Amino acid sequence: MSAIATAPGSALFQDAQAAAAVADPGAPAASESPAAQRRVGEVILEVSNITLSFGGVKALNDISFDVREHEIRAIIGPNGAGKSSMLNCINGVYQPQQGRVLFRGEDVRRLSPRTRLRRMAEMGVARTFQNLALFKGMSVLDNIMSGRNLRMRTGLFAQAFRNPWWSPAEREEIAHREQVERIIDFLEIQPYRKTPVGRLPYGLQKRVDLGRALAMEPKVLLLDEPMAGMNVEEKQDMCRFILDVNDEFGTTIVLIEHDMGVVMDISDRVVVLDYGRKIGDGRPDEVRANEDVIRAYLGASH
Amino acid sequence: MSASTRDGDSGDHKETTVDQTFPRLLLAHARQRPGAPALREKELGIWQTLDWAGLAALVRELAHGFAAAGMARGQHLVVIGENRPRLYAAMLAAQSLGAIPVPLYQDAVAAEFVYPLQNAEVAFAVVEDQEQVDKLLEIRDQCPALRRVWFDDPRGLRHYAADGLGSIDGLCDDGRAHAMRHPGWFEREVEAGRAEDVAAMFFTSGTTGHPKGVVHTHATLIDRAQAGARFDRLTHDEEVLAYLPCAWIGQNIFSYAQWLACGYVVNCPESASTVSIDLKEIGPTYYFAPPRVFEGLLTSVMIRMEDAGALKRWLFARCMALAHRVGPALMDGQPVGAWERFKYRLGDLAVYGPLRNALGFSRVRVAYTAGEAIGPDLFSFYRSIGINLKQLYGSTETAVFVCLQPDHEARSDTVGVPIDGVEIKLAESGEILVRSPGLLKGYYKNPEATAEVLGADGWYRTGDAGFLDAGGHLKIIDRAKDVGRLRGGAHDGAMFAPKYVENKLKFFAFVKEAVAFGDGRDRVCAFVNIDFEAVGNWAERRNLPYAGYTDLAGKPEVYALIRDCVEKVNADLAQDERLAGSQITRFLVLHKELDADDGELTRTRKVRRGAIADKYRVLIEALYDGRPSQYIETAVRFEDGRSGSVAADLRIEEARTFSPTRRAA
Numbered sequence: 001m002s003a004i005a006t007a008p009g010s011a012l013f014q015d016a017q018a019a020a021a022v023a024d025p026g027a028p029a030a031s032e033s034p035a036a037q038r039r040v041g042e043v044i045l046e047v048s049n050i051t052l053s054f055g056g057v058k059a060l061n062d063i064s065f066d067v068r069e070h071e072i073r074a075i076i077g078p079n080g081a082g083k084s085s086m087l088n089c090i091n092g093v094y095q096p097q098q099g100r101v102l103f104r105g106e107d108v109r110r111l112s113p114r115t116r117l118r119r120m121a122e123m124g125v126a127r128t129f130q131n132l133a134l135f136k137g138m139s140v141l142d143n144i145m146s147g148r149n150l151r152m153r154t155g156l157f158a159q160a161f162r163n164p165w166w167s168p169a170e171r172e173e174i175a176h177r178e179q180v181e182r183i184i185d186f187l188e189i190q191p192y193r194k195t196p197v198g199r200l201p202y203g204l205q206k207r208v209d210l211g212r213a214l215a216m217e218p219k220v221l222l223l224d225e226p227m228a229g230m231n232v233e234e235k236q237d238m239c240r241f242i243l244d245v246n247d248e249f250g251t252t253i254v255l256i257e258h259d260m261g262v263v264m265d266i267s268d269r270v271v272v273l274d275y276g277r278k279i280g281d282g283r284p285d286e287v288r289a290n291e292d293v294i295r296a297y298l299g300a301s302h
Numbered sequence: 303m304s305a306s307t308r309d310g311d312s313g314d315h316k317e318t319t320v321d322q323t324f325p326r327l328l329l330a331h332a333r334q335r336p337g338a339p340a341l342r343e344k345e346l347g348i349w350q351t352l353d354w355a356g357l358a359a360l361v362r363e364l365a366h367g368f369a370a371a372g373m374a375r376g377q378h379l380v381v382i383g384e385n386r387p388r389l390y391a392a393m394l395a396a397q398s399l400g401a402i403p404v405p406l407y408q409d410a411v412a413a414e415f416v417y418p419l420q421n422a423e424v425a426f427a428v429v430e431d432q433e434q435v436d437k438l439l440e441i442r443d444q445c446p447a448l449r450r451v452w453f454d455d456p457r458g459l460r461h462y463a464a465d466g467l468g469s470i471d472g473l474c475d476d477g478r479a480h481a482m483r484h485p486g487w488f489e490r491e492v493e494a495g496r497a498e499d500v501a502a503m504f505f506t507s508g509t510t511g512h513p514k515g516v517v518h519t520h521a522t523l524i525d526r527a528q529a530g531a532r533f534d535r536l537t538h539d540e541e542v543l544a545y546l547p548c549a550w551i552g553q554n555i556f557s558y559a560q561w562l563a564c565g566y567v568v569n570c571p572e573s574a575s576t577v578s579i580d581l582k583e584i585g586p587t588y589y590f591a592p593p594r595v596f597e598g599l600l601t602s603v604m605i606r607m608e609d610a611g612a613l614k615r616w617l618f619a620r621c622m623a624l625a626h627r628v629g630p631a632l633m634d635g636q637p638v639g640a641w642e643r644f645k646y647r648l649g650d651l652a653v654y655g656p657l658r659n660a661l662g663f664s665r666v667r668v669a670y671t672a673g674e675a676i677g678p679d680l681f682s683f684y685r686s687i688g689i690n691l692k693q694l695y696g697s698t699e700t701a702v703f704v705c706l707q708p709d710h711e712a713r714s715d716t717v718g719v720p721i722d723g724v725e726i727k728l729a730e731s732g733e734i735l736v737r738s739p740g741l742l743k744g745y746y747k748n749p750e751a752t753a754e755v756l757g758a759d760g761w762y763r764t765g766d767a768g769f770l771d772a773g774g775h776l777k778i779i780d781r782a783k784d785v786g787r788l789r790g791g792a793h794d795g796a797m798f799a800p801k802y803v804e805n806k807l808k809f810f811a812f813v814k815e816a817v818a819f820g821d822g823r824d825r826v827c828a829f830v831n832i833d834f835e836a837v838g839n840w841a842e843r844r845n846l847p848y849a850g851y852t853d854l855a856g857k858p859e860v861y862a863l864i865r866d867c868v869e870k871v872n873a874d875l876a877q878d879e880r881l882a883g884s885q886i887t888r889f890l891v892l893h894k895e896l897d898a899d900d901g902e903l904t905r906t907r908k909v910r911r912g913a914i915a916d917k918y919r920v921l922i923e924a925l926y927d928g929r930p931s932q933y934i935e936t937a938v939r940f941e942d943g944r945s946g947s948v949a950a951d952l953r954i955e956e957a958r959t960f961s962p963t964r965r966a967a
Binding site: 181184186188191193233236247 | 346347348457458460461572573575576579942
């Protein structure tokens with residue numbers, strides 16, 4: 001039978017880890033256990049006693065929290081609370097003066113500064129940026145393909161000089177393209193494959209940015225304000241994609257977000273920062289009830 | 303598994319045209335041309351082909367799966383989704399075992415499914431994706447008969463534990479198991495099908511009251527599909543792009559009934575938003591669209607043209623002027639001078655050819671438009687650049703094909719000649735009556751409504767008013783019940799055909815919808831809906847800032863623009879003495895777009911006059927009692943199901959009218 005009739009399954013991430021966490025997409029939902037809940041697993045990322053200062057300014061002061069596998073963890077806080085700095089400490093862009101970040105038992109601080117970023121990416125940490133960092137003149141396809149960079153194995157020579165009969169470089173490119181196409185399909189951006197990213201509206205650019213991060217097949221996805229500047233409809237779409245990524249691929253998600261409605265709706269647990277200090281941590285309803293949080297962020301009633 | 307569909311005695315009957323059914327047509331194609339493509343779908347950016355043998359095997363599996371789930375002859379299967387190969391296969395599978403597929407509009411809100419599901423006591427549904435599953439689960443309490451729901455795309459549905467919910471993959475597995483236990487069952491079931499069995503049911507969108515289920519048999523659908531195919535000499539080499547809702551009989555005839563009758567290739571676009579790209583890639587040879595699609599395509603071309611360089615714009619204008627002059631004549635096979643022919647040939651190289659290519663119409667041999675009146679400018683634009691665009695007339699009840707335009711006789715104001723098997727006569731009232739082998743069997747469980755339209759003598763009342771012109775072409779004026787009379791005033795007793803006036807307004811790119819009032823009144827007034835894209839673009843070009851639809855619609859500049867359109871229509875109406883009374887005296891620009899979700903349009907985007915008159919009663923009063931403006935607040939439903947309200951103070955303006963010009967003999 002032709003490919004049409006085969007399941008349009010979501011074998012996006014084929015490594016054993018994700019496959020184990022993700023049930024067979026073809027299996028009828030009814031046959032699963034009735035309480036088919038998302039399975040939040042062990043602690044995958046542990047941040048303990050992080051202190052980061054720039055000169056005399058303490059951006060982060062003795063912050064500790066953990067992230068469990070497959071969960072959606074939100075970091076919230078007012079402007080300048082240190083949220084982006086926190087993400088930068090997690091993926092190794094910043095080196096905190098004190099404390100440590102353990103990712104799957106490996107201390108991020110111990111990694112050699114020269115290869116730290118690459119190493120983190122290889123271990124499966126991907127991120128998107130608050131201010132988009134896409135290649136504006138390149139097509140959507142090429143931008144997402146650039147996220148596959150780490151997974152390309154064939155060398156420059158093999159890429160440049162391709163043998164028409166048997167070319168590992170070409171075979172590899174086809175495999176990568178297939179992955180990229182799955183992401184395009186997943187994010188529903190098929191009409192824009194060949195469009196230069198700079199010509200797309202902002203909401204779609206954000207989606208492409210997410211697509212590029214997904215192309216790395218991350219275990220942990222760090223999203224820095226994925227919904228900033230979006231209208232209601234775009235936010236809804238983005239929420240759905242984040243939930244779908246978490247659900248379909250079991251990707252652990254750490255996100256920074258300002259929209260309280262979004263945070264309370266989609267996250268499993270929330271960390272609240274205020275001027276570099278942690279003032280709350282827990283389930284959305286717990287955080288919402290926390291006096292400090294209400295005072296600092298949600299605003300005290302006057 | 304595909305082999306078993308090719309042997310057996312099921313196919314021997316197909317040469318005898320007596321008992322043709324869709325499953326038999328399928329098996330005949332699978333036997334005669336097993337490797338020829340039947341369906342294509344774009345998956346992950348690549349067109350994937352399903353051949354006739356593969357399709358037959360898939361249909362067989364699904365039919366066995368349905369049987370295992372307890373589906374029996376005469377039961378209904380609801381099908382909801384975009385055009386997807388497996389949904390098509392599901393319809394064929396249901397027909398194979400004598401069940402009746404009922405396609406529903408995929409963009410309908412959940413509540414709109416309740417009536418059809420209850421009415422037809424539907425126990426089974428095959429749907430495309432999570433969106434449709436959610437809608438069905440939402441209304442499940444109201445439709446207790448609904449036992450099983452299968453979905454095509456499992457995305458997002460993994461954690462759904464609803465009873466009876468399953469994937470089509472699972473259904474295929476069940477089908478294979480059932481097939482092992484019941485060899486030869488499928489062939490026997492197909493064999494048991496008769497041409498006069500019910501093949502499908504289509505719910506008409508219905509401008510009033512509940513939708514009605516239009517029941518068609520294999521015989522009616524196949525007869526009309528073949529008559530249409532003979533008229534345009536369609537072969538199995540045609541390429542068709544299926545992108546309109548399959549619940550609309552127009553799409554269903556073109557991409558299902560004629561597909562099986564002719565054995566051509568139906569292509570399913572990647573998604574609704576990629577249709578224009580897919581159109582270009584596929585290059586269909588046989589194309590069907592309502593006028594609004596052609597209008598949308600033309601608008602996008604014109605907007606891009608305005609951004610082009612001066613030289614290109616000049617060339618485009620020159621070539622289009624030439625095409626306007628000689629193109630339609632060339633298409634109609636009339637004599638054209640050699641020099642003009644030569645210039646047209648050059649224009650074809652420089653502009654028309656590339657333009658056809660950009661539109662995706664390079665290979666179009668026959669293109670049809672139907673469903674609504676098409677603007678004369680729009681119609682002649684496509685014909686002038688060498689696209690064989692024609693009109694047809696028909697409805698759900700007549701299985702589409704009643705009148706078609708022959709290749710060289712396409713006009714924008716008629717809908718063609720009656721084709722094979724069709725008889726037409728006019729009732730006293732001017733209503734068109736039709737008799738053909740493609741008429742509906744009846745409305746489902748509604749003998750009163752059936753008796754209203756279908757007489758014992760076999761004539762079907764179309765509800766359209768019109769007449770046959772000198773050349774034998776049918777001309778439609780309006781819905782028979784909508785044609786009214788003006789009462790009092792200068793034009794007492796004059797005929798008022800609202801649709802005729804509205805269509806004239808809608809032929810302007812700036813006007814998206816219009817609703818004209820006048821029946822039983824002394825003059826005609828109208829609501830106008832601006833086209834947000836076209837007017838927005840126009841405003842940007844003039845550095846006119848606006849904050850959204852409502853704001854733009856209320857701008858004095860926009861009012862002036864629309865008044866211009868209204869006055870042009872008035873001047874045009876004044877040309878004909880009988881219609882001079884229909885000139886629009888006062889109008890307003892609505893603050894919100896008329897929308898099917900708010901009950902103002904049908905799902906096929908036809909104006910629901912009654913609902914609008916009720917909802918905007920204050921505005922109509924304001925139009926007639928001479929108030930200069932009127933405040934209104936309207937409830938709206940957003941696409942995500944939430945509701946809100948839009949409020950505005952609408953200005954009402956006068957438009958100039960013209961005294962009727964008496965044409966010299």
